[in-house]
Amino acid sequence: MRRLFKAARIVRAALREIFDEAAYERFLSRTRMLSSADAYAAFCREREFGQTRKPRCC
Amino acid sequence: MNKTVSIFAWLAVGLLGAAAVGVIAVHRGEPINALWLVVAATCCYAIGYRFYSKFIAAKILALDALRATPAERLENGRDFLVTNKWVVFGHHFAAIAGPGPLVGPVLAAQFGYLPGTLWVLAGAVFAGCVQDFVLLLFSVRRDGKSLTEMAKEEIGRVGGFVAYTAVIAILVILLGVAALIVVNALKDSPWGTFTIAMTIPIALLMGLYLRRIRPGKVLEVSVLGFFLVLLAIWGGRWASLNPAMAHAFTLQGTTLAKLIISYGFAASALPVWLLLAPRDYLSTFVKLGTIALLGIGIVVLHPTLHMPALTRFVDGTGPVFAGKIFPFAFITIACGAISGFHALISSGTTPKLIARETETRMVGYGAMMAESAVAVMAIIAACVLQPGVYFAINSPAGVVGQTAITATATISSWGFPVTASDMQALAHAVGEQTLFNRTGGAPAFAVGMAHIFSQSLGGATVMALWYHFAVMFEALFILTILDAGTRVARFMIQDALGHIYKPLGRTSWYPSILATSALVVGAWGFFLWQGVKDPLGGINSLWPLFGIANQLLATVALCVATTIIIKMHRTRYAAVTLIPLAWLVAVTFTASWHKILDPNPRVGFLAQARVLATGPATNATARLIFNNRLDAAVTAVLGIMVALVLIESVRQWIGVVSGREEARVKETPFVMTRLAEERG
DSSP, rough: HHHHHHHHHHHHHHHHHTTTTHHHHHHHHHOOOOSSSSHHHHHHHHHHHHHOOOOOOO | OOOHHHHHHHHHHHHHHHHHHHHHHOSSSEEEETTHHHHHHHHHHHHHHIIHHHIIIEEEEOTTTTBBHHHHHHHOOOSOOOOHHHHHHHHHHHHHHHSSSHHHHHHHGGGGGHHHHHHHHHIIIIIIIIHHHHHHHHTTTTTTOOOHHHHHHHHHHHHHHHHHHHHHHHHHHHHHHHHHHHHHTTTHHHHHHHHHHHHHHHHHHHHHHHISSTTTTTTHHHHHHHHHHHHHHHHHHHHSSSSHHHHHHHHHHHHHHHHHHHHHHHHHSSOOTTTTTHHHHHHHHHHHHHHEEEEEEHHHOOEEEEEEEOOOOGTTTTTSSSHHHHHHHHHHOOOOOOHHHHHHHHHHTTGGGGSSTTHIIIIIIHHHHHHHHHHHHHHHHHHHHHHHHHHHSSSSSHHHHHSHHHHHHHHHHHTTOOOHHHHHHHHTTTTOOOOOTTTTHHHHHHHHHHHHHHHTTTGGHHHHHHHHHHHHHHHHHHHHHHHHHHHHHHHHHHHHHTTSSGHHHHTTTTTHHHHHHHHHHHHHHEEEEEEEEOOTTHHHHHHHHHHHHHHHHHHHHHHHHHHHHHHOOOOGGGGHHHHHHHHHHHHHHHHHHHHHOSSTTTTTTHHHHHHHHHOOOOOTTHHHHHHHHHHHHHHHHHHHHHHHHHHHHHHHHHHHHHTSOOOHHHHOOOOOOHHHHHHH
């Protein structure tokens, strides 16, 4: 049962990483901001450079 | 585990795998169950991962868990970040899995299920996984440098220039082909067109929701977007039944092409947060869910494959695309076996997230195995169809005839019986007006997937919903790639132009954005238009061109890998990358030669141009002749450039092996990891 929970935690962590939720949390803790429309806009601006240059395979 | 038990367990896996591959290889005459492919793939991957990747990790790469990775040394909370290995695995897989491993195997199924399956299994274990693994490790040891940077440093300026040009070329051709696949899937399909059109406002809505209502709640908004997409699929049925809506959304190929070109230009200029990012999230969400669902569906339902092991078209006369099994099966299936494009991702985001060198094995080798498994699923989805149905969907009108009667008569004469009424019933079941001449692979994959799903969930009554779900799934991928790929190519061109005139390199300068966007969209739009107007369906000439470009990029990646291995004084093991490299050189250069010079006008670009020049002239003749000559020139230029990299690499190898040149790799110096200390 413990292994199952651990696996579920890892899947959740992977999904949060893939979908940038974890990156947003790190951004908030790094910039000491609270989640808001402005904070998310700042996060999007910061990530825009990397995101638009990230190749996706065929 | 006890060593003896382990030996016997692996022996059992080996024997089971050998038996499954044996059944696949020698079975003739009667349909076989898809489970044989699943068992063969599982055993091959297990043995490849356990033994071959471990051998590479230990003997060649000497993975060092104590060496600090760039994620640790350069951690900045943004690009460089120590990340859990399973999370990196998911991230990497989501980046490498696109429509390629679904479309290529479907097209190559014209040869039968055997060639594609063997190439996907052997290609992945011995070439694709190895390429992704070693490139990932080499990039980790160079602070996450890209393939083009590594090519420039290790092979020289020629290597860097060719890698750069090959990336631009492959992007442009890929985008043109990808757009053509969408056009062919949506033409004369009001249901499909309505659904895909709806994904644009859904993505915009998601972008606004993320920005204004629930900032950062990406998983939540992806689930919401997914439900809206399901609603759009359901609404598509209504649109197809409503005469006014059906008329508005029934579009011809040329109209769809114009719309997609306009969309591509507009989307690449919109803010990322508004369209690209939310649609990327949505397509990733749908992609991961659908692949998992398809895998479960195949294992649980284990359908029967109706396609024979080998068809008569191994001789090169295939209707889907012309050309013999060698080399064309091996360039048609790229992403499921080996894809040069993966080298860009292995040397892009992923190396900056790896916590320990030892994890590159699971991420690089393992994620490519998962991608290969997706290709096996695509082979199964295509081969569960009756061969006559498969060929009716995938054959262009220029080969089988314009009407249902002539098409079914032609296909039946090949030994694959199919009737016009069968096709009409199938089209009706999936909610389409017709399924003839739907080249490109996506519709055939969608029919196969709908066939598998509808056997378990909802039966024949929901087959149309499953079909349009599959079409939406592929089109969503492709629209994301069009937008993202246009931006990536645009930035690469801006980077280069910035050396000539500084303002052109500024990514925020609007004249530069518009000019470079127009250049990139115009380039892939040209190939799309060429494909739409091609009487042979476009895929016949464009997919091989894409396959050649992709595999030539893999050739560059393997040249870089081999050069580094030799410089690391591991020459005795260089065969690990040298053999796949030799195979790819043989495949791509033979394919290039055929595509340029083959006297068969269905295969050779120049032969087709000659036939057109001597035949009756129409309004389109001059353009078709030009297109064929241009395709031949593009293939030749790519081939020459990669030959230059090969020559340059071989020169380096000889220099190092003979002792004339110093074997100096450009690795970042060793730094002891802190993670080991922290763990005690």
